[in-house]
Amino acid sequence: xxxxxYSYRFSDINDSSRYFAVDNYRDSESYQACIAVDDRExxxxxxxxxxNAADIVDFAVAVAAADRLSISKDDTRxxxxxxxxxxxxxxxxxxxxxxxxxxxxxxxTGDYWYxxxxxxxxxxxxxxxQECLPFDLxxxxxxxxxxxxxxxxxxxxxxxxxxxxxxxxxxxGTGSSNIVHNNQKETIVAVERVATFLGRTKxxxxxxxxxxxxxxxxxxxxxxxxxxxxxxxxxCAYIEGQDLLNVxxxxxxxxxxxxxxxxxxxxxxxxxxxxxxxxMSTLASELLGVRFSLQNPFLFSTKAQMCEQLVNNGMIxxxxxxxxxxxxxxxxxxxxxxxSSCLLRRQSLAVLGVEDxxxxxxxxxxxxxxxxxxxxxxxxxxxxxxxxxxxxxLSMDNPWDKLSRRYxxxxxxxxxTAQHQGLSTFAMQQKLLEMYGRYVTxxxxxxxxxxxxxxxx
Amino acid sequence: xxxxDKIHTKLxxxxxxxxxxxxxxxxxxxxxxxxxxxxxxRAIKYDGGGRPFRMLEIAAAQLERVPLExxxxxxxxWTAVTSALEQIARDAKGKKRIxxxxxxxxxxxxxxxxxxxxxxxxxxxxxxxxxxxxxxMSEFEGNIPLAEHYNGVTQQSVDERLASIRPYVIAGLEKxxxxxxxxxxxxxxxLPKRTKARSPINLHETDLLAGF
Numbered sequence: 001x002x003x004x005x006y007s008y009r010f011s012d013i014n015d016s017s018r019y020f021a022v023d024n025y026r027d028s029e030s031y032q033a034c035i036a037v038d039d040r041e042x043x044x045x046x047x048x049x050x051x052n053a054a055d056i057v058d059f060a061v062a063v064a065a066a067d068r069l070s071i072s073k074d075d076t077r078x079x080x081x082x083x084x085x086x087x088x089x090x091x092x093x094x095x096x097x098x099x100x101x102x103x104x105x106x107x108x109t110g111d112y113w114y115x116x117x118x119x120x121x122x123x124x125x126x127x128x129x130q131e132c133l134p135f136d137l138x139x140x141x142x143x144x145x146x147x148x149x150x151x152x153x154x155x156x157x158x159x160x161x162x163x164x165x166x167x168x169x170x171x172x173g174t175g176s177s178n179i180v181h182n183n184q185k186e187t188i189v190a191v192e193r194v195a196t197f198l199g200r201t202k203x204x205x206x207x208x209x210x211x212x213x214x215x216x217x218x219x220x221x222x223x224x225x226x227x228x229x230x231x232x233x234x235x236c237a238y239i240e241g242q243d244l245l246n247v248x249x250x251x252x253x254x255x256x257x258x259x260x261x262x263x264x265x266x267x268x269x270x271x272x273x274x275x276x277x278x279x280m281s282t283l284a285s286e287l288l289g290v291r292f293s294l295q296n297p298f299l300f301s302t303k304a305q306m307c308e309q310l311v312n313n314g315m316i317x318x319x320x321x322x323x324x325x326x327x328x329x330x331x332x333x334x335x336x337x338x339x340s341s342c343l344l345r346r347q348s349l350a351v352l353g354v355e356d357x358x359x360x361x362x363x364x365x366x367x368x369x370x371x372x373x374x375x376x377x378x379x380x381x382x383x384x385x386x387x388x389x390x391x392x393x394l395s396m397d398n399p400w401d402k403l404s405r406r407y408x409x410x411x412x413x414x415x416x417t418a419q420h421q422g423l424s425t426f427a428m429q430q431k432l433l434e435m436y437g438r439y440v441t442x443x444x445x446x447x448x449x450x451x452x453x454x455x456x457x
Numbered sequence: 458x459x460x461x462d463k464i465h466t467k468l469x470x471x472x473x474x475x476x477x478x479x480x481x482x483x484x485x486x487x488x489x490x491x492x493x494x495x496x497x498x499r500a501i502k503y504d505g506g507g508r509p510f511r512m513l514e515i516a517a518a519q520l521e522r523v524p525l526e527x528x529x530x531x532x533x534x535w536t537a538v539t540s541a542l543e544q545i546a547r548d549a550k551g552k553k554r555i556x557x558x559x560x561x562x563x564x565x566x567x568x569x570x571x572x573x574x575x576x577x578x579x580x581x582x583x584x585x586x587x588x589x590x591x592x593x594m595s596e597f598e599g600n601i602p603l604a605e606h607y608n609g610v611t612q613q614s615v616d617e618r619l620a621s622i623r624p625y626v627i628a629g630l631e632k633x634x635x636x637x638x639x640x641x642x643x644x645x646x647x648l649p650k651r652t653k654a655r656s657p658i659n660l661h662e663t664d665l666l667a668g669f
Contacts, residue, residue, distance in 0.1 A: 411539075
């Protein structure tokens with residue numbers, strides 16, 4: 001019997017759809033699906049994509065497909081085998097890199113990942129072969145960041161555009177949703193309307209298309225999404241001649257502590273957790289053969305703190321362009337207002353005195369004739385419960401000791417990443433305590449207003 | 458980032474009956490606690506019996522190597538110890554959730570050792586006890602719905618009732634941990650003896666033949 005639960009055999013990954021074979025050994029099912037990555041927008045950098053970077057894109061795309069189609073049955077761990085042709089198999093196959101890859105993917109997904117890298121046929125994608133217009137950007141300071149089209153990405157960009165007036169920004173968006181794809185563009189158009197920002201941003205979107213899968217069950221959790229996004233962002237920064245990829249994410253969301261004791265392990269995503277960024281820095285350096293870093297400049301800020309400048313400068317329309325929801329709808333209002341991503345957004349904007357009730361199903365319910373009693377308030381109740389836990393712990397003697405005992409991930413985070421943050425362990429502990437303290441205070445200010453809109457008492 | 462976070466809104470079927478008992482005043486605290494323990498025992502069996510305890514035994518052996526003297530503790534590479542615990546979890550068999558819960562228990566105990574806490578008795582038994590307590594919190598107490606309760610009971614009443622049964626539950630879990638320590642298995646766990654005798658059936662007040 002095969003020891004893998006899933007096996008994926010890819011041929012060269014191209015701009016146009018190519019078949020790949022899926023073997024689901026647990027359910028004795030085999031089929032073919034299609035995959036394509038359109039990375040021609042990398043040409044906006046004025047450079048063709050080098051072979052080592054094209055390999056990383058292929059690798060990220062293959063992981064995205066395997067993550068999408070591997071279902072965890074009865075909460076068991078999958079053993080996923082991926083066969084992927086790359087231009088330089090040696091770069092991926094050496095023992096250090098392959099251990100790093102499987103360690104990081106285990107951290108992200110809780111599954112066992114195995115890879116066999118074969119030799120690529122040599123057929124190049126447009127992004128590798130097309131002539132591009134020569135740009136002379138050598139003297140322009142540049143920052144590359146991930147671009148989700150969400151509020152954190154927007155607030156982060158806005159702060160950085162103001163903080164570094166000489167710097168130009170390349171923003172990388174990816175994924176397979178057309179709604180998100182369009183929203184990423186609309187939000188950046190709104191940013192560029194500010195006179196001092198005009199011509200300082202460049203949006204590069206790399207859509208991944210996984211098709212011919214309608215009949216097959218999908219993994220809805222997509223815990224490798226952060227891994228894929230960060231890898232493609234790394235490639236973008238590398239092509240732009242940078243050795244740093246920025247992620248703009250508030251600290252509470254980045255660390256993403258469980259709300260209640262019932263949430264264990266990967267119930268909460270680790271997409272841009274500080275440990276994820278540290279390990280991805282190591283992997284990027286290994287794969288690119290140069291020292292490369294991933295950083296989150298807002299790790300010690302709450303979401304409300306991140307949004308302060310936007311609100312103080314009256315950029316409310318820009319805020320309304322951004323989307324945070326985990327359960328996005330096709331029609332207006334597109335955001336539910338009930339998932340944890342929406343709630344954190346609503347909380348942060350409420351702290352700053354901004355109301356955007358029309359943007360959520362939950363708060364626009366009067367217009368839609370819906371009764372607030374029928375809404376799923378489980379996320380809100382869970383978040384409020386976490387705030388109570390934090391409040392209790394932070395009021396105790398020696399709060400760091402109590403906090404890191406209750407949430408051991410914080411102990412690991414400080415142990416592993418303080419140095420990467422350029423801080424002593426004590427200084428990082430204090431910064432985290434301060435951030436969670438502020439977060440609790442923010443909820444005290446606006447919690448009752450948010451809960452009352454959902455009839456939660 | 459919050460990205461499709463999973464929030465548990467329902468109790469597993471093992472705990473549903475005992476939850477309704479919790480919400481009814483007719484059941485004695487100790488009886489409810491015993492039913493919680495019975496539910497935990499069934500859940501352990503369903504989730505692979507001894508698997509997490511085997512993992513915790515190996516984790517305990519790893520933690521035994523952590524020096525207890527304050528000066529020696531300063532020299533410990535805590536990241537390396539954490540990595541070793543993570544590797545033990547990765548090598549362990551079992552459901553993701555159970556393995557993660559056992560790993561987080563191991564890390565809590567590492568935290569205690571690191572902060573100089575003295576652990577009396579066998580470290581493995583301490584780990585079993587902490588794991589069972591975490592299992593109880595994650596599966597029952599920390600998973601009870603936060604919305605409307607059964608029988609129209611208020612959240613405050615549920616919280617008070619949980620506080621009342623907790624000492625009995627914790628005492629029972631300690632007994633379970635002791636049995637696992639002695640026998641090395643999480644199966645066939647015996648409930649602790651009742652602290653008070655059941656009240657005898659009063660034949661004068663109860664019509665045993667009603668309905669016949």
